[in-house]
Every structure is written in structure tokens, then in C-alpha cells.
Amino acid sequence: MIDIKNKNALVTGSSRGIGQQIVLGLAAKGCNVVVHGRKQENCNNTLELLKAYDVKVHAVHGELSEEESINSVIKQVKDLNISIDILYNNAAIMTSYREDFWSHSWEEWMESMKTNVLSVYKLSSAFIPAMIDNGFGRVVNLVSGIKDQPELLPYSTSKWAASKITIDLAVKLDGTGVRINSLDPQWISTDLGGEFADHSVEEVLPGALQPVLIENDGPNGETFSAI
Helix, strand or coil: CCCCCCCEEEECCCCCHHHHHHHHHHHHCCCEEEEEECCHHHHHHHHHHHCCCCCCEEEEECCCCCHHHHHHHHHHHHCCCCCCCEEEECCCCCCCCCCCCCCCCHHHHHHHHHHHHHHHHHHHHHHHHHHHHHCCEEEEEECCCCCCCHHHHHHHHHHHHHHHHHHHHHHHHCCCCEEEEEEECCCEECCCCCCCCCEEHHHHCCHHHCCCCCCCCCCCCCEEECC
């Protein structure tokens, strides 16, 4: 396992839930973190929790459902004038569970794909090239093992697409010192996962850090499990 002390990590959707646990876990290992939430004030709780760690902390904000707002988030990060060594694409949305699985709306499909897929691509394209130039980088995309539930088809399909991005980009990163992998957090009790989930949100640690801590010649294009 590598030492990530003084590295810089951007974790999307880290104002709460799994993302919040991830930034706390990274900070505990001495990694500086950039917290992200839809609104600046949404980050306040995470920022308060991070005061317990001797790391540099920044916060950026913006929706990840439209190109203009994604570009704004990217600009906010780049204006910090720090290298992003770790990109954790955690943010996602889940549209409504529909017993009539033929009734998923066009809007639900589009929102799922924009937030859960296109933002992953846009953020990766913004930060991976510099990682390659620096000879180091870790990119982790949150995916899902959900299957056989067409009632959640826009969500499950978008997560499959995020996995496909991971697999295909990995081929281009061999020999660069940059690793891109996926994380399946399992069924976690969050606003998205619901109260009847198998595991508490705290249980994603330390497993969620595994794909960040691998060696430069470690797994690439694979899926890790948090639990």
C-alpha cells in the first residue's frame, strides 16, 4: 500500500454519505482533500469534521447534471492551483423506483446519464492528463452491483456505463503510473441506499480506500468492493 500523505484528492458528492466517509478516510492518512457538494453550504458539516485532521482542505460546489455547472466545478478546482492526484467520482443520483418499469421517463433517463456517466467522463478528461504528465494518479468510479431490477433501470444502466468508462480508459493508462478502477460500495444506508440497507455508511471504510492505495503497477480497470 502506498503512502498518500500530502497528495491531493477531489471527491465528488462528499458533503454527506459515502463521499463524506471517503474524505475522512483520506484525511486520516494525511491526504489533502477537496470537498464537493451541490451548494457551498452543503459542505459545512464535512468541513467541520475535517478540522480534526492536519491536512489542507478546500471546498467546491456545483451540480454535476449539466455541462456548464460541471465546467464550473472543474474551474473552481483548477483555480486552487494544486495538482489533483486522486479523483474519486462518487456523486450520483438514483431516480424513482417504478413498479411499472416501462414508465421511466425520458427526463429520468437523461438525468441519470448526465450525472452518473457524463460527469465521470468530463471530470476524468479534466484531470487525468495532468496525472499522466506527473506520473501518478488514482481514479475511482463508484459503480453498483445492482441487477435484475428494471424498476431502477436508469440508475443501474448508468452505473454499468460508468464501469465501462473505467474498463476502456484503463487500457490507455498502462505504464503511466495512473490507475483507474471502480468501487462497488455494496448496499449502504444513505439517502440513496435507504434505511433498510445491509450496511451502515461507516462500514465503507477502510475498503473504499483500497483502489487509492494500490501500487503504480497495481490493478487497473477492475472493480473493488468496499465490504
